Amino acid sequence: MDSMDLDSSGVPPRRTLPTILCCLCGVPITANPSNMCINCIRGQVDITENIPKTSTIYYCKGCARYLQPPKHWVAAELESKELLALCIKRLKGLNKVKLVDAGFRWTEPHSRRIQVRLLVQKEVFNNTILQQEFFVEFIVEYQQCDMCKRDAADIDEWQAVVQVRQKVVHKRTFLFLEQLIIKHGAHEDTVGIKAHPDGLDFYFLHRSHAMRFVSFLNHVVPIRTKQADHLVSHDTNSNTYRYKYTFSVEILPLCKDDVACLPPKVHVLLGGIGPLVLITKVSTSLSLIDPFTLQTAELAAPVYWKYPFQALMSFKQGTEFAVLDVEKSRERKGKWCLADVTVARSIDYGKNDSQHYISTHLGNFLNPGDLALGYDLGNAVFNESLLAGHKRLQLPDFLLFKKTYSKKNRSKRRMWRLKRLNMELDDAVVETAYRKSNLDPIARMAAEQEEFLQDLEQDQDLRTNINIYRDPTKFKPIPSQMDVDQGNPVPAATQNRQVVAEDGDEDDEDYPEVPIEELLEGLNIEDGPDDFSAPSRAQPSS
Structure with a gap:
């Protein structure tokens, strides 16, 4: 640095930008790369022009959830951070600007309008950053989610049915297949499930859902399929046809240990x-x-x-x-x-x-x-x-x-349960199929289910493919010694749990049991059929 650029104290002098006139309005401003004042820059450049100022968001009145495209539904309260994130994701063009702040502007709850305030920044000229605030209005439209559609739909309104059958004298394969369906959520699109003596019927509102379910079955069990369609109605004026589709799925008639x-x-x-x-x-x-x-x-x-x-x-x-x-x-x-x-x-x-x-x-x-x-x-x-x-x-x-192992009733000592599909049992079909059986249909199904539970206890490889849940009725909290001495209740979040043993129920010492480490939390008995109880009986649909 030249010595002439230093003052008497040896510090270089502070350089100030010159004052110029705005190239558009002539107002004196500090020099900048655009040579324009702030008002002129805002008048010439709109960094929010590619961001829509109105949009639509879909709301299900049945379950109070909002649609997050393509098909995920999210529960969110008004002016919550979940709803704000959902609204911001609906806007296109935000990736071209920097989002600085966002929030809601109050609107009437019954107006079906949600207004979001956004503050964004963007570099418009060389080393010139413009910050702008604007509002986006979201119109709330009502739309029924798939879950509410299935709950409101009648089983007779199905468009496609998948008939799964296996020509064997037991339900061993179907009990295992049921757990695979629950684990992977393959039954979520069904509007109804009916149990038959030789299989299950799955009803769907759309043909595509049935085809996806058949594809799932083809990836878990050896099957062969046949498809048929039936013309229900035909509108000659609009030349539209309404069909019902039937997918016949036959599982290979062989089972483990045969x-x-x-x-x-x-x-x-x-x-x-x-x-x-x-x-x-x-x-x-x-x-x-x-x-x-x-x-x-x-x-x-x-x-x-x-x-x-x-x-x-x-x-x-x-x-x-x-x-x-x-x-x-x-x-x-x-x-x-x-x-x-x-x-x-x-x-x-x-x-x-x-x-x-x-x-x-x-x-x-x-x-x-x-x-x-x-x-x-x-x-x-x-x-x-x-x-x-x-x-x-x-x-x-x-x-x-x-x-x-010796035949004993081990259900009292079993500290786990399995979830079940919510299926209907057709009385007319059951009476015809089990007419020659010495056991009541419900008793026979319970016996087969108990055999399946014992197979799970004895076969570790079989348990790896399904979800097993802790039975909340077989666990109780163990209070710590400090809580016992002080007489304080044990908080639910810090409770240890122990297995409740049945008095007088002796079991084989070498009988295999499902380790606690393999059990999952989250089983809620009040949600629906979750244990091995018999399916509900239903009259045949007309």
Whole structure:
């Protein structure tokens, strides 16, 4: 710096901007890059010209929520921060300016008008920032949300129905499928659900919702679908047609723990597995295992529908065995291990000393003194056509498929619950289907549901796919020692919880239980059907 630019104290002098005249109105101003005064800049430039000054917001009177496009509904009070954020998101062009402040201007609550005050900034010229305040008026229009539409709609007003069926004698698959539907919220678009002896009917207001539901089913269970439509009405003047659509969904008629004999073509296609196999898992494909060689394979749904076959025996036909001795071999594959076990049928106790020597794949799960379920193939009666193509096949007398436990009522000690779908039970259909059954339909459904709950307790892999909730009636707060000494109540937010045990209810020490860490909070019993109670009965719709 030149010494001539310094004053006597050695500090450079403060430079001041010159005063010029505004190029438009001639008012003296401090020099700026635009050479215009503030009033002229505001008259020449409008930084809010790309922002709409009026807009529309949709409000549902049934649930007092506002629409956040495309289809999300948000609950917000008047002049709340949630409503302010919703209104600001509705404005286009705000991304081109900087939002400094926002707020509401008071309007009459019944005027259906919401006015929002916005303060924005934008650089209009080189190093010239303009700040401007303006108001945007939102017109509140009434629109019914999808949830209120489903509540107000009659089930007879459906446009599409998805009929899910499985040709088996139990509800095991549907109980598991119901939990998958609840976990992923696939039932949110339904206007009604009806339970039938061999499946469920899901009713929808729109055909697209039914197609999305069928797509969900195709990603969780092996199915095949058929579609049909029925002409309801036709307006010749406007040339419009009204149809009702029916989607028939058939689930593969095989379940976990079933034993089957593969057809020759499938036997060769899967690398020579079996042909006598056990089904270990049912998802989008079938997981198979040869219980004598530990060979495993995956059977895709299209292959099954091309070469269909039935199960020789289902888990309902299982026989209980007592394990007397176990000799494990070195051949292992994953969680499976070959073993030679000595078993005796539970029904033979006290009658004879008959023992049986069986080769099984459950070596890692069985110990002397355990109980196991197996198939008595030697005394079973089934259709010989299921063994067609395997003339030299020799079936074993017995085949174990699962470790089990003594039959007891464990519902009193169960500290968790499952949510249920709100479905109707058609009395006419139920009476026709269960006419020859010795059990009442409700009692039979309760028995099947209890079996499903015990399967969840015994199979950890099965629990990973569904949501299990804590039963609030089985937990109680544990007050701290300080609160006990002082006699102060325990705040709800800091309560620890313990399981309430039933007096006099003894259970097996080795019986598996669902860990507390796997249980979820949030189950509200008052919201609707959330436990394994029977579906509500309803008269057939006219």
